Amino acid sequence: MRKTETKISQLGEFGLIDLIKKRVFSKDKRIIVNIGDDAAVIRTSSERFLIFTTDTLVERIHFDLNYFTPEEIGWKAMVANLSDIAAMGGLPKYAIVTVGLPKSIHVDDVFSIYKGASRIAKKYNCKIIGGDTTLAPKDLFISIALLGEVEKKFLVTRSGAKKGDLICVTGKLGEAQAGLEYLKKYGRQKLPLVRKHLQPQPLIKEARILVKNLKVNSMIDISDGLSSELFHLTEESRLGAVLYEQNIPISPKCLKVATLLNKTPLAWALSSGEEYELLFTVDRKDQGKIKKIKSKKNISVIGEMMAKREGVKLIQKSGKVKDLKKIGFMHF
Amino acid sequence: MRKTETKISQLGEFGLIDLIKKRVFSKDKRIIVNIGDDAAVIRTSSERFLIFTTDTLVERIHFDLNYFTPEEIGWKAMVANLSDIAAMGGLPKYAIVTVGLPKSIHVDDVFSIYKGASRIAKKYNCKIIGGDTTLAPKDLFISIALLGEVEKKFLVTRSGAKKGDLICVTGKLGEAQAGLEYLKKYGRQKLPLVRKHLQPQPLIKEARILVKNLKVNSMIDISDGLSSELFHLTEESRLGAVLYEQNIPISPKCLKVATLLNKTPLAWALSSGEEYELLFTVDRKDQGKIKKIKSKKNISVIGEMMAKREGVKLIQKSGKVKDLKKIGFMHF
Structure with missing residues (x-):
């Protein structure tokens, strides 16, 4: 396949997501919403839906270690995910927290990242039930995947606005x-x-x-x-x-x-x-x-x-x- | 809090995960397994469990762009997750794919990453239902979170081995x-x-x-x-x-x-x-x-x-x- 010369910087994030959505994401009868919204929504019963979301923070893009403590980075990454669940009208349940770590990072700082994520998650009855640690050559990153729940009657999406609202x-x-x-x-x-x-x-x-x-x-x-x-x-x-x-x-x-x-x-x-x-x-x-x-x-x-x-x-x-x-x- | 001088390179990945597990991860009566295993397992009904896993590949740590095509990177990251579900005896269902992208990457290469992930996921009836794209200052990374299902009677963990097996x-x-x-x-x-x-x-x-x-x-x-x-x-x-x-x-x-x-x-x-x-x-x-x-x-x-x-x-x-x-x- 001949490559186009388009770089992502010319397309912008939303252009890119739109294209990925069209070309990659699939739906089935159990998928109520796929991303393009704040989170994906999966029908698990006739009354309740599962909400599945993810958010990632990367050093030098979303945060600067000169201003942020490791605990604040964990906190903020968790908030980005919890907020996605809020925007759907739901309640957060379970999170998995992945960190990409430069070799030089201190163990205490890794704990602080998890502690920050854990503190704010706990406040909303969300449990961290797993995670992954990987080495990163240079920049720290934290990627969280979160599961939440919402009653069918309370689910709100981006696409339901009515004229006159x-x-x-x-x-x-x-x-x-x-x-x-x-x-x-x-x-x-x-x-x-x-x-x-x-x-x-x-x-x-x-x-x-x-x-x-x-x-x-x-x-x-x-x-x-x-x-x-x-x-x-x-x-x-x-x-x-x-x-x-x-x-x-x-x-x-x-x-x-x-x-x-x-x-x-x-x-x-x-x-x-x-x-x-x-x-x-x-x-x-x-x-x-x-x-x-x-x-x-x-x-x-x-x-x-x-x-x-x-x-x-x-x-x-x-x-x-x-x-x-x-x-x-x-x-x- | 006084910091210890321990760097993660001295502790090793498994030592770090063990410590995080002890200090951060929480369980409740719905959590059958939390990570430390290949994936977390959540009780959703008396017969079926949800499997929740994540895996991340980082450039220069897990792959080298001199050997790997973008499609192979997406493929391999998805396989790491699918394989976690296999190891629990389950079937994969839904995936969310996050990519961290250096500014210079071509749009076609981003699609190729998603295409690789999508091709192998589809083969196992696993649907990509969302994702996140973020800029990364230097190294490409791909982080996938995956939901699967397993019947209670078929769930296998790491901890069930018996003497004489x-x-x-x-x-x-x-x-x-x-x-x-x-x-x-x-x-x-x-x-x-x-x-x-x-x-x-x-x-x-x-x-x-x-x-x-x-x-x-x-x-x-x-x-x-x-x-x-x-x-x-x-x-x-x-x-x-x-x-x-x-x-x-x-x-x-x-x-x-x-x-x-x-x-x-x-x-x-x-x-x-x-x-x-x-x-x-x-x-x-x-x-x-x-x-x-x-x-x-x-x-x-x-x-x-x-x-x-x-x-x-x-x-x-x-x-x-x-x-x-x-x-x-x-x-x-």
């Missing part, structure tokens, strides 16, 4: 990005400012509250940035969307650091990866119910789902309408 | 090592000689024949070498063992290449990793049945399980008794 987001945005920028500039000296970047939390419990109390039609976790995740929802649901700038909840820490570093807080709120907040769409009849749930977890209604032909727009505070850009963490 | 092995040994040594010296010019190293086969079907027809008390796949795997069986089963040199089936290709390169074929047969043959122990009452099954798959009875205090011995052709050494592929 309210677009909602949990928490305050931009903090993970602000934390990273702060770390790069000042190091770990003011830990509270950077905690969301170093020790994020998966919203397992919050997601369960949402799926139990609202008609959540679609959901995704913000691992690559709000803007990028919204494009996933619109593409998978074959819809358009409009966001209201004035409703986007920007974290006070993000405002503070952005001001300090002379950056635009909104840009960070739209592009900040590894937030692990939830972006979801709700039947607009449930508008009243959203307000009630707000006491348990901060929820902002930031826009609505539109017909596909409307595209994906941002209505600025000035009232001006702009095309939203697909900004976010680009892996390639 | 016959130690058996499938196939002929030493070929993968011979292939690697040949590749290093001569490159890919004589493909048949090195096929077992480049395109190994998982013994899913053979393992099913064994567990359905024999009282198989313990089983492991030979991924790190016969000698090393036998130590796993004896340690997990708290027994000793004796091997008869004259019964160890050495591959004719191994003999040929070892003679060519002036090496000892027996040493290769004992240490050759990535053979993916099965090492298993059978109730000695089934000796007659083993002979019947031989027509379907070559099986050699190479020794027997002894009391723990007997240690692990090799009886040489001369009749001399030696302690068997734990040689094999050392990851650290």
Whole structure:
């Protein structure tokens, strides 16, 4: 076969995943969802589904050992997986943790990686039941595979959004990005400012509250940035969307650091990866119910789902309408 | 916490895994086996168990792009996982394939990796239902997580060997090592000689024949070498063992290449990793049945399980008794 000259850096991660999905992934009647969503979903009984997901963190790509302790690396890799389960409305159960280790690493640091992963997993009743250790020539990596469960009635995917749905987001945005920028500039000296970047939390419990109390039609976790995740929802649901700038909840820490570093807080709120907040769409009849749930977890209604032909727009505070850009963490 | 000065290179892979197992892995009543075996086993119903495993291949540690095509890398990584399922007596079902990719890699090569994994998976009715692509700064890696199933009555672990069991092995040994040594010296010019190293086969079907027809008390796949795997069986089963040199089936290709390169074929047969043959122990009452099954798959009875205090011995052709050494592929 003659090779094309395309390198992955020209294609981008999502282009690549789309192509792999089309060419490689297979479905059968037991596969409810295959990846392209946050996780794969397998029918195990008429009432319950198995959720199967994986996430990998690589040194110099996803973390820098100058800022991260080994424990935080294990923690964060586990959170990325737990968050995938949250985004499907499910509960995590069992994890397998693989580490690729440079020869020079100390045994205590390996334990610290496992300890970090184990601490946050335990908090959500997820058990580490196995793993693999392998040598890596240069860069440390950690790859976790996780099994979860979800009741059929609570399963939420990326593709279920309906025209007219309210677009909602949990928490305050931009903090993970602000934390990273702060770390790069000042190091770990003011830990509270950077905690969301170093020790994020998966919203397992919050997601369960949402799926139990609202008609959540679609959901995704913000691992690559709000803007990028919204494009996933619109593409998978074959819809358009409009966001209201004035409703986007920007974290006070993000405002503070952005001001300090002379950056635009909104840009960070739209592009900040590894937030692990939830972006979801709700039947607009449930508008009243959203307000009630707000006491348990901060929820902002930031826009609505539109017909596909409307595209994906941002209505600025000035009232001006702009095309939203697909900004976010680009892996390639 | 004060750090010890121990580096992983001083501890070895198995020492590290043992420590992680003790400190990190948790069990509950649904966990039949956690890793330390080839895979973790989870009770899903009273009749059937879920098998959950993972295996990772890293460039410059497990493969060299000078000898391996991208397709062979995907193939081999999938075989490592399929072989874990075979060793438990189960059938593979669903896989998730993660690749860590250097920026310079061509898109076609990424597809070839997935194609290789997909081709061998499909042969055993295993579906790739998802994956993750991430950038890697330097070395390519592929990490696969696989789910399989096994009927309760057919599950075999490493720890079930009984004193007096016959130690058996499938196939002929030493070929993968011979292939690697040949590749290093001569490159890919004589493909048949090195096929077992480049395109190994998982013994899913053979393992099913064994567990359905024999009282198989313990089983492991030979991924790190016969000698090393036998130590796993004896340690997990708290027994000793004796091997008869004259019964160890050495591959004719191994003999040929070892003679060519002036090496000892027996040493290769004992240490050759990535053979993916099965090492298993059978109730000695089934000796007659083993002979019947031989027509379907070559099986050699190479020794027997002894009391723990007997240690692990090799009886040489001369009749001399030696302690068997734990040689094999050392990851650290």
